[in-house]
Each structure stands twice: as structure tokens, then as C-alpha cells.
Amino acid sequence: MADVVLRDVVKNYGALPVVHAINLDIAHGEFVVLVGPSGCGKSTTLRMIAGLEAISGGTVRIGDRVVNDLPPRDRNISMVFQNYALYPHMSVRENLGFSLHIAKRPKAEIDKAVAEAAEILSLTPLLDRKPGQLSGGQRQRVAMGRAIVRHPDVFLFDEPLSNLDAKLRTQMRVEIKRLHQKVGTTIIYVTHDQIEAITLADRIVIMRDGHIVQIGTPLEVFERPVNAFVATFIGSPPMNLLPATVAGGALRLADGSTIPMPPGLSVRDGQAVHFGVRADNIMPEGHSMPPTAHMAHVEMPVTLTEPLGTETLLFATLAGTEVQAKMLNPRPVRTGEVLRFGIALDKCHLFDATTGASLRV
Amino acid sequence: MYRMRLPPWLLLLLPAFVILLAVVAIPLVLSFYSSFTAFQLTRPETITKWIGTFNYQKAMGDANFWAAFGRTVLLLTVALNLEMLLGLGLALMVAKVTRGQRLLRTMMMFPMMFSPILVGFQFKFIFNDNVGLLNNALQSLGLTDVAIPWLVDGSLAFFAIVFAEVWTSTSVFAILILAGLFAIPQDPVEAARVDGCTPWQTFRYVTLPFLMPFIYIAMAIRSLDVARAYDIVQVMTAGGPARRTELLWTLIGRTGYVDARMGYANAMGYIAILLSIVFTVYFFRKLTTARTSLGMGD
Ligand SMILES: Nc1ncnc2c1ncn2[C@@H]1O[C@H](COP(=O)(O)OP(=O)(O)O)[C@@H](O)[C@H]1O
Numbered sequence A: 001m002a003d004v005v006l007r008d009v010v011k012n013y014g015a016l017p018v019v020h021a022i023n024l025d026i027a028h029g030e031f032v033v034l035v036g037p038s039g040c041g042k043s044t045t046l047r048m049i050a051g052l053e054a055i056s057g058g059t060v061r062i063g064d065r066v067v068n069d070l071p072p073r074d075r076n077i078s079m080v081f082q083n084y085a086l087y088p089h090m091s092v093r094e095n096l097g098f099s100l101h102i103a104k105r106p107k108a109e110i111d112k113a114v115a116e117a118a119e120i121l122s123l124t125p126l127l128d129r130k131p132g133q134l135s136g137g138q139r140q141r142v143a144m145g146r147a148i149v150r151h152p153d154v155f156l157f158d159e160p161l162s163n164l165d166a167k168l169r170t171q172m173r174v175e176i177k178r179l180h181q182k183v184g185t186t187i188i189y190v191t192h193d194q195i196e197a198i199t200l201a202d203r204i205v206i207m208r209d210g211h212i213v214q215i216g217t218p219l220e221v222f223e224r225p226v227n228a229f230v231a232t233f234i235g236s237p238p239m240n241l242l243p244a245t246v247a248g249g250a251l252r253l254a255d256g257s258t259i260p261m262p263p264g265l266s267v268r269d270g271q272a273v274h275f276g277v278r279a280d281n282i283m284p285e286g287h288s289m290p291p292t293a294h295m296a297h298v299e300m301p302v303t304l305t306e307p308l309g310t311e312t313l314l315f316a317t318l319a320g321t322e323v324q325a326k327m328l329n330p331r332p333v334r335t336g337e338v339l340r341f342g343i344a345l346d347k348c349h350l351f352d353a354t355t356g357a358s359l360r361v
Numbered sequence B: 001m002y003r004m005r006l007p008p009w010l011l012l013l014l015p016a017f018v019i020l021l022a023v024v025a026i027p028l029v030l031s032f033y034s035s036f037t038a039f040q041l042t043r044p045e046t047i048t049k050w051i052g053t054f055n056y057q058k059a060m061g062d063a064n065f066w067a068a069f070g071r072t073v074l075l076l077t078v079a080l081n082l083e084m085l086l087g088l089g090l091a092l093m094v095a096k097v098t099r100g101q102r103l104l105r106t107m108m109m110f111p112m113m114f115s116p117i118l119v120g121f122q123f124k125f126i127f128n129d130n131v132g133l134l135n136n137a138l139q140s141l142g143l144t145d146v147a148i149p150w151l152v153d154g155s156l157a158f159f160a161i162v163f164a165e166v167w168t169s170t171s172v173f174a175i176l177i178l179a180g181l182f183a184i185p186q187d188p189v190e191a192a193r194v195d196g197c198t199p200w201q202t203f204r205y206v207t208l209p210f211l212m213p214f215i216y217i218a219m220a221i222r223s224l225d226v227a228r229a230y231d232i233v234q235v236m237t238a239g240g241p242a243r244r245t246e247l248l249w250t251l252i253g254r255t256g257y258v259d260a261r262m263g264y265a266n267a268m269g270y271i272a273i274l275l276s277i278v279f280t281v282y283f284f285r286k287l288t289t290a291r292t293s294l295g296m297g298d
């Protein structure tokens, strides 16, 4: 096990910078997820840690060694790739044992390590198959098995689940988490899927355009997004954002209606802002809205409903903007029906309209 | 009015049938038939003189034939392995080049663009013991003061022929292996690097298995080529001196056209074709095995 430290790490492709001086401290045994939209530099960052991409600037440290100039084989890391990257001409057993074979470990030790990994990942009956004879989920498990037999200092995962169907993805997510609990090795995990990030991570690193936007626990980034980008990226459905102006201690929406100012914010009069509220904090009255001290009330016509079983997602219009709200203990709602909604103001956010920065103090 | 009623499909296929018949079937049948006769080119009436399997029996007991057979197999083995190693090295180097790779790839093909006859003459000149480039160079450099009989001594002449073959056709391997290198998925290669492989180990355990199908395709193509080797050898040594470089087809060619014993030549030709078939089947088997082990289609 080892900690991983990135200091001002830069990656340029020719003259094009794709990772801008990022800093990141990852502790022993921590599960860190890099998340962000496609092309934001997550894979590039991971591959610099792995040694598969040259580092253009800054330092990467694993344990007590600066690894900038070490080839991947000397970094004692394991990596699981999006396309599994199994060796197609080797059996599952040979795939799992390959790194130990290369390290010239005795045969008995290799057999034992392979058997152990196969047991953990339920691969034992498949040991003599070739990768071509396995399903996607099984291949992914072999890729993970190949990573764990070596007992590396750090596991690197690059979107390992994105080629699997939804059901399998959920299942493998649990297996990865269980694996981390069992082996306790530091994991750096890249995904573009915020649900994967929230469910897996000890800490989430949100990236955008080669910069780190926010680092925090899943709860922190969910409850206290530093800007409008994080607010809309994390959480499903995405946070509703309504353009508004600060006017005399209240918020004036686009249609001139007002709602009271949420507490705990630093704003100045006349400031153009975006009012942010999650679907969980805007609910029709009489449907189990948790009581809070700061409530606002609005009436909105419902334009679309999406029943999800225990709750229904309501699409409604507020001051000309479409808003998603949640109805717990749902009853059937007609399109066009006007409902009275309560907004839990203390859970709401304001973002500066030009910079996007959160105005929470 | 009378019209012949042929079904349209037959009508449409007829030209192809006729051409195939004229170009392939009739010569094949005729030559096969003549291998059972005492046919001599100078006495056309002998084509009707049926002698059964006499020509084949004669070939079986003909030491010259078997010497040529063995030499052809040796040439095939030596040339193919050399070409494979050199082609692999060449392809690996060219694959590393980032600028001007297109140009290099084109240049690599140059040897294949010359007529083998001309290549034969060129090397005949280079290896000539009196006026040849090679002996001149060796003598000017003071490495030797005798005229080395490159094309006269049996082993030296064999070496010279191998050299010419390799010079002409290494690019077949290089081009096919290069295509293989471009087709290799990067993921397993990167996985191997992370798994602890040195560049050599990555090549040995991951890259090479991916290249094997391409190597076997090149082998199959080239084995057919070398098994029917004639032009370069005919020009350089004509199988001589005193049969020291005799290959199957120089022997067959001489028997048929110089000695005019076409029936016997055809019989040897059919035995020689068996050799080609054996090699082709062998390399295709290897190809299928290599592809199956990579999980590529059955
Ligand atoms: N080899 C390359 N050459 C030039 N640009 C690249 C190369 N690899 C990636 N990029 C660019 O770098 C950016 C980050 O890529 P990547 O790290 O793969 O993003 P992601 O967050 O989706 O994993 C992208 O804009 C991509 O186009």
C-alpha cells in the first residue's frame, strides 16, 4: 500500500495542454474516483500515474518514490482497462498468473495466488477458458483478478464498467467495493458516471477541461457543490437552476415573482444569480415533505410525469424554466394540473450568474 | 425461326466455362495425361505412346531429381526463415519511425518492383568471380587476394542464390508484418507493460503472438513462390555448374525443353506440385491454429 501525491502535474500534447497543473493527495487505502465529462483529462491523468503517458510537468509520487521517470513495470501498480485488455491467446489462468510469471515467482506461489484471486472473483470454473469464450462481465472480472494477484501498491481503474449493461454494472460496482474492503489497497478509479463515483468513492475528484473543480466526499460534493457545474453534474436528476436577481432580501425570478432568500448566503443587491434546487427539495404539498424551518411555496403546472414506483418525477414550469420535482407516496397527476409545491430553502443554492461560483459561505 | 433455348444462367456462365476450360482444365488434363506417356517435344506422335507409371517410377529412383528436391526444400527453409527474421526486424524498425514512414514503406517495396530475371542478372554480375562487384570490393579492401568462385563452388553458389531471393522478397514479410503491427490492439500491450514486462517481454509474450497469423500468411505465399523458384536461379547459375545448384524447376525445365522429354518432365512437375501443396497446407494449418488461439474467428 502507498499514498499517491500529484504536484502541479501537467500534460501537453504538442502545444495543446490537456491537464493543467493539478494537485491531488491520495491517502493509503483510500478509494478516490476521478469523475468528469468525456475528454476532461481523467484518463490522461490516470495514465500518467501508471506511466503509460509521459508527464509534461510537475511530479507524481507513489509511496516514497517520485515515479516520473520510472517505466510502468517499476511502479508496482495494477491497471484495469475499459476494454479489459486481456491477452486473448492465454487462458484465464495464464492471464491471471502472467505478471507473477514475468516476475519469475515459483510455480507453487503463482498457482496459489491465481487460485486465491479466482476464488475471490468466482472465476474458478472458468480458469481454463480463453477470454474469447467469456461474457463481458466475466472478462471484466478476469481483468480485475489480473490486477489483484500482484498485490500492487495502487489499483488504477479506467472506466472498467462502461462496456457492461446496466444490471451487470450495478452488480460489478458492488463487487469492486467489496474487493476494496477486502484488500484495502489504494484505488484510483476513473469514470464519467457520477452515480458510480458517488456510490464507490471515499473521495470524489471532479474534473473539467483539465482542471480539478472540486475534491470532497460524496456527501460534500452533493450537498456543497462549489459551482453550478458540479451542482448539475453530481446528482440525478441534475439540480434545477433558475435565473434570478437579488432584490431587497428576496429572489426575483424571470417572470417577476419572488421567493424568499435562502439562508447562509453572501449576496449583494441586484446581483444576477442562478437559484439552484434539487428535485428532492421541491415537492408537492401533502406528500411527505420533511419539515424544515425555511419553506417557500410556489404553484406550478405539471407538464410531464415520470413514475418511478416509490416516487414520481414531476416536470413543471416555474417562471418559464422547466423544473423537476419529486412526489413521494405518489398519486396520479394529470398533465396541466396545477400543484402547490414546497421548497426547502435551507437546502437550496445560489450561484453567481457570470462565474458560476457558489455563494454559500 | 429456330432459336436455341439455353437457360439464361447457363448462357451467362458460358464464357467463363469456355475460358476456364481452355486455360486451366485442358492443359491440366493434357499435361497429366502426357506424364503417363513417352511424350517428346521433338516427336509429337509419341504423345500417344502410353507407358503407364513408368515416368513416376523413374523419378522415384532418380538421384538427380531427389537432389534437386532436397535442395529446393533447403532453399525454402533457409530463405523463408531468413526473410522472416529480416522482415520482422525491418517492420519493427519502420513501425517506430514517425516521420517519413510512407516514403520508407514505398522504398521497402522497391526490390519487388524489378523483374526477377533482371535481379538474377544483377546478382550474376555482382557475384561474378572475375569482374564482379563483390570480389572487386573484397580485393580493394584487401580482405582477400584470390578470386572467390561465388557462383562456381556449390555452397557459395547456394548462398548467392539465397542472398538474391532474400534481397528480392524480404519486403513481402516486412509489409505483411507491418500491417500486423498496425492492427495490434494497444490495450493488451499496455496491460503487459503495467504487468511488469520489459519491452522485450512485451514483444515476446504479446506482440509476437498477434503477429503470428501475419507471419504464416507471408510464409504460405512465399513457400509457393520459392517452391517454384526458377527465374533467378536459371539466370544466375542455370542449375549448374554440374548440377550443384539444381532446383526442382530448373531440372524440370531442362528435361522438358532442352532434352525434350516432356512426359518425364510433367511427371516430375506433378511430384513437385505435391511439395507446394504440402507446404501450403502446413502453413494454413499453422495460420488457423494461431488465429484460433487469438480468439479470431473459426
Ligand atoms: N494522444 C493524444 N494526442 C492528442 N490529444 C489527446 C491524446 N489523447 C488524448 N487527447 C486529448 O486529451 C483530452 C483528454 O483526454 P482523456 O484524458 O482521454 O479524457 P477522458 O476524461 O475522457 O478520459 C481530450 O481532449 C483528448 O482529445
Ligand SMILES: [Mg+2]
Residues within 6 Å of the ligand: A042, A043, A044, A159
Ligand atoms: Mg477516458
